[in-house]
Amino acid sequence: MYVYNDFDAAFVRNRVAQFRGQVERRINGSLTEDEFKPLRLMNGLYLQLHAYMLRVAVPYGTLNTAQMRQLAFIADKWDKGYGHFTTRQNIQYNWPALRDVPDMLDALADVGMHAIQTSGNTIRNVTADHFAGAAADEIEDPRPIAELLRQWSTDHPEFQFLPRKFKIAVTGAAADRAVTRAHDIGLVTVRNDAGDLGYKVIVGGGLGRTPMVGKVLRDFVAKPDLLAYCEAIVSVYNLLGRRDNKFKARIKITVHENGLEKIQELVEERFAAIRPDFTGHDQTLLAEIESAFTPPAFATKSTDGYEAARLANPAFRSWTDTNLAPHKAPGYAIVSISIKKHGATPGDATSGQMRAMADIAEKYGHGELRISHEQNVILPHVHKSDLPAVYAALRDADLATANIGLASDIIACPGMDYCALATARSIPIAQQIATRFDDLKIEHDIGPLKIKISGCINACGHHHVGHIGILGLDRAGVENYQITLGGDGTETTTIGERAGPGFSADDIIPAIERLVLGYLNLRRDADETFLQAYRRLGAAPFKDILYPREEKANAA
Amino acid sequence: MPRNFTPKVVTANALLEGDAVWLTDDDRWTRDISQAELITDEAHATLRLLEAQSRVAEIAGAYLADAKPGDNGPEPTHFREAFRTRGPSNYAHGKQAGL
Numbered sequence A: 001m002y003v004y005n006d007f008d009a010a011f012v013r014n015r016v017a018q019f020r021g022q023v024e025r026r027i028n029g030s031l032t033e034d035e036f037k038p039l040r041l042m043n044g045l046y047l048q049l050h051a052y053m054l055r056v057a058v059p060y061g062t063l064n065t066a067q068m069r070q071l072a073f074i075a076d077k078w079d080k081g082y083g084h085f086t087t088r089q090n091i092q093y094n095w096p097a098l099r100d101v102p103d104m105l106d107a108l109a110d111v112g113m114h115a116i117q118t119s120g121n122t123i124r125n126v127t128a129d130h131f132a133g134a135a136a137d138e139i140e141d142p143r144p145i146a147e148l149l150r151q152w153s154t155d156h157p158e159f160q161f162l163p164r165k166f167k168i169a170v171t172g173a174a175a176d177r178a179v180t181r182a183h184d185i186g187l188v189t190v191r192n193d194a195g196d197l198g199y200k201v202i203v204g205g206g207l208g209r210t211p212m213v214g215k216v217l218r219d220f221v222a223k224p225d226l227l228a229y230c231e232a233i234v235s236v237y238n239l240l241g242r243r244d245n246k247f248k249a250r251i252k253i254t255v256h257e258n259g260l261e262k263i264q265e266l267v268e269e270r271f272a273a274i275r276p277d278f279t280g281h282d283q284t285l286l287a288e289i290e291s292a293f294t295p296p297a298f299a300t301k302s303t304d305g306y307e308a309a310r311l312a313n314p315a316f317r318s319w320t321d322t323n324l325a326p327h328k329a330p331g332y333a334i335v336s337i338s339i340k341k342h343g344a345t346p347g348d349a350t351s352g353q354m355r356a357m358a359d360i361a362e363k364y365g366h367g368e369l370r371i372s373h374e375q376n377v378i379l380p381h382v383h384k385s386d387l388p389a390v391y392a393a394l395r396d397a398d399l400a401t402a403n404i405g406l407a408s409d410i411i412a413c414p415g416m417d418y419c420a421l422a423t424a425r426s427i428p429i430a431q432q433i434a435t436r437f438d439d440l441k442i443e444h445d446i447g448p449l450k451i452k453i454s455g456c457i458n459a460c461g462h463h464h465v466g467h468i469g470i471l472g473l474d475r476a477g478v479e480n481y482q483i484t485l486g487g488d489g490t491e492t493t494t495i496g497e498r499a500g501p502g503f504s505a506d507d508i509i510p511a512i513e514r515l516v517l518g519y520l521n522l523r524r525d526a527d528e529t530f531l532q533a534y535r536r537l538g539a540a541p542f543k544d545i546l547y548p549r550e551e552k553a554n555a556a
Numbered sequence B: 001m002p003r004n005f006t007p008k009v010v011t012a013n014a015l016l017e018g019d020a021v022w023l024t025d026d027d028r029w030t031r032d033i034s035q036a037e038l039i040t041d042e043a044h045a046t047l048r049l050l051e052a053q054s055r056v057a058e059i060a061g062a063y064l065a066d067a068k069p070g071d072n073g074p075e076p077t078h079f080r081e082a083f084r085t086r087g088p089s090n091y092a093h094g095k096q097a098g099l
């Protein structure tokens, strides 16, 4: 993977030193909070309900073992022994003290990490398919281009004060595991008819208050043109995007209000103007970056032991059924480690678990780890013959839950347990739903099901693209949960539809249970997933389950 | 006719630790809402908030939060403010850890 060069290292250290001075001036009172706030946000430091929160970028979700161990060290030394993985491939520390933050940033810099531009109206952490470099269906590893975009966007002088935050995601395969259609710019690696590599460029997707599926700005941008093309997009947005109304400032609204054609015209014009300035330095840099992402030396060995272990151990078999994905190298698998043990906080890993995952990656996974937007950790390259040992080690660390893609593999944002913007809690709802389905022992029968929960309209929990989405609201001083149905965050991205009136915190768990049990009666056969059944039948039968008729009659 | 004024407390986040604090009537910052000054007069509330906001080296983000009188002193009325007196619900961290 990419290792900081001298320039990167000096840049990050310099930022830490600057921030150290800013923190000192804040503490001695020479900076007010109004003056300090934009400075701390530029360095990923938020002030939440109970404490500060430091958001650290995991660029395109990739970590090496030294970095994972350092995240564990930071959690122990300056936090409460754990970290929270987010839907944008970041890790958040919920309890840092202000004085300690510069030291935490220095500790991150020691392993080539930072918290720059994890907040503010800038280009945020560039995310990518968490199976990048490993997936069987991949056209090209999207991480080199993501790294190029990271370097280009970091401290880009033109883009430090955009109308609003700006998120870019890249996927290297047709299957969209990076929710590219819900990003400001989504890049999908494609080949054109001539066989050349390039990107389908999607623009103006986003969730939040006004959810929108991104629109294709151009079907094919050749790889050498991509950086200039992205710069043209952000540059057009920077001038055209609204600054008078925060809720209308994202590029999705700019596209919506001006029309796709107008944006296309302006971007093409800007692209034509700036393309000649991209004289090839970016391509030289990209080639260097690409050489840092060469695949590991895959081993060729027998997988007999794996098959035998599957036959002998039903728990192992169940785990391999849910937590593995096809790898491009023969004999290999991609392992998803569930950070969603039933009843635990989605995305929270203890320092001990972080170290265990680093050890396992080092021993069996070519030293590579990934963070997924679904708040799980990935071992991208594991030979199948090592899977029994990996499984045993994961069990020892309480990390062997076999629920990837199932009802209890819930995305949940921090909600009102931490977040200052929240209108309701999301974590306890996720915990209770997972515990309930575990008690019922039916999630394997239910099959693929994505439940996503956000604690406010900002939709960090991606509820709009959950098959079942849950949005926590404040209704007259009481927590209330609204359900959306039929959302999808893949290459067939769909915004879920609101099912009807919300439920109280006590009623939401039984409502979800009713809904899912009802689906079992509605599906054509065991192979028809919740989403497929919803698409075939429409919302009506699902609404009838959620709002039984006698209740409707009583309410009327 | 003056509007009915809902009683308030002045609250903020402590500058160094970042946790919730409340202003007492003798100008201390307390971590226990029941020790806070319950303000029942709108003009006084505005004044106390301005005073609180000027203490830049101690706190951040001061605001007025609704509260009601309780047996031991002011109590929060909204669930968000109630959470701020305790901590998160997924771990026994924050203020509830000391109870």
Ligand code: SF4
Pocket: A413, A414, A415, A416, A419, A420, A421, A422, A423, A454, A455, A456, A457, A458, A459, A460, A461
């Ligand atoms: S969705 Fe709302 S509550 Fe949840 S993390 Fe985002 S801003 Fe906070």
